[in-house]
Amino acid sequence: MKWFLILWACPVILLTGWYGLSYYDMSFGIFMLTRQAHDLVFAVYGNILGIPPETIPPLVARAIAFDSLVVFAIIAYRKRKAIAAWYRLRFPPAQASVSSDAAFSRDASLSSAP
Numbered sequence: 001m002k003w004f005l006i007l008w009a010c011p012v013i014l015l016t017g018w019y020g021l022s023y024y025d026m027s028f029g030i031f032m033l034t035r036q037a038h039d040l041v042f043a044v045y046g047n048i049l050g051i052p053p054e055t056i057p058p059l060v061a062r063a064i065a066f067d068s069l070v071v072f073a074i075i076a077y078r079k080r081k082a083i084a085a086w087y088r089l090r091f092p093p094a095q096a097s098v099s100s101d102a103a104f105s106r107d108a109s110l111s112s113a114p
Contacts (some may be wrong), residue, residue: 001078008071012064
């Protein structure tokens, strides 16, 4: 499970890190982090896919969000017993108690039936 998370998180972190640095042109002297390289990468991908380059970042963000939901659903499914135990400790079941007034009115309605 640890490697599953690592193999999911590393590309997501690298992609979002590159995107954020290159979008705001924080290059630190590295060409790949410049805004010029950012625009070039999306222009190339746009030409390959046949779509405008401006539409690619929202598509990638939706794909990352969907993949994240799938990954967390798999983790939740594998840890469902631990999650259920935590939930029972955090929110104990309410005690079912019948008040004396409710019991009296129920008994009275039963005895008055024809």
